[in-house]
Amino acid sequence: MLKNITRCLNLNNANCxxxxxxxxxxxxxxxxxxxxxxxxYHRLPIPSFYxxxxxxTLGLAAMLPLLHKASWQSFQVPKIALIFLGLAAIISMQWxxxxxxxxxxxxLILSYVVWAFFLVILGGYLRRELGWxxxxxxxxxxxxxxxxxxxxxxxxxxx
Numbered sequence: 615m616l617k618n619i620t621r622c623l624n625l626n627n628a629n630c631x632x633x634x635x636x637x638x639x640x641x642x643x644x645x646x647x648x649x650x651x652x653x654x655y656h657r658l659p660i661p662s663f664y665x666x667x668x669x670x671t672l673g674l675a676a677m678l679p680l681l682h683k684a685s686w687q688s689f690q691v692p693k694i695a696l697i698f699l700g701l702a703a704i705i706s707m708q709w710x711x712x713x714x715x716x717x718x719x720x721x722l723i724l725s726y727v728v729w730a731f732f733l734v735i736l737g738g739y740l741r742r743e744l745g746w747x748x749x750x751x752x753x754x755x756x757x758x759x760x761x762x763x764x765x766x767x768x769x770x771x772x773x
Contacts, residue, residue, distance in 0.1 A: 635678055635679040635682060636679050636740060636743045636744055637744075638678065639676045639677070639678055639679045639736065639740060640676075640740055640744065640748075640749060640752050640753075641752075642672050642673075642675045642676035642678075643672070643673075643676045643733075643736075643737075643740075643753065644752055644753055644755070644756035645672050645756070646668075646669050646672040646673055646676065647753055647756045647757055647760060648756045648757075648759060648760040648763075649665075649668050649669075649672065650665035650666065650668050650669045651665065651760050651764060652760060652763050652764060652767065653665045653668060654767075670729065673729060673733055674729075676733075676736060677732055677733075677736055679736070679739065679740075679743075680732070680735070680736060680739065685739060688742070690738060690742075691735060691738075692734055692735065692737070692738040694734060695731050695734040695735055695738070698727050698728070698730050698731035698734065699731060701727050702724055702727045702728065702731070705720060705723050705724055705727065706720075706724070708720070709724075737749075
């Protein structure tokens with residue numbers, strides 16, 4: 615890790631920018647695991663509105679490495695991501711056949727499915743660039759920290 619940091623301090627290194635984006639992206643995904651569950655605003659009509667928007671914003675921000683040209687050189691779509699394309703096709707067919715009660719509902723579901731599709735592609739990219747171990751340990755720590763924060767909030771509510 616220290617080698618990567620010292621290598622990135624060299625301004626002539628072309629791999630530095632993409633490497634930093636990969637770690638920043640992993641941090642955004644970790645925050646996506648953490649922040650929506652500790653949002654204290656739960657207002658009607660949609661109590662999970664703020665948590666969902668925080669997750670969506672962090673998920674889109676995490677996709678920054680996919681905008682870098684180097685990430686498309688060895689582009690691969692994980693096989694599991696094809697499930698989301700199949701779901702999008704099923705929802706589109708239901709929408710065209712009039713089986714969904716509104717256009718907005720269909721577009722909302724399709725936006726969630728497309729977002730999930732791109733997050734799976736990002737996960738595959740980060741796994742190739744950073745390795746399973748780095749990704750899994752980082753996300754596990756974010757889940758543990760989020761759980762501890764939730765336990766603390768619940769403890770304060772009942773104290």
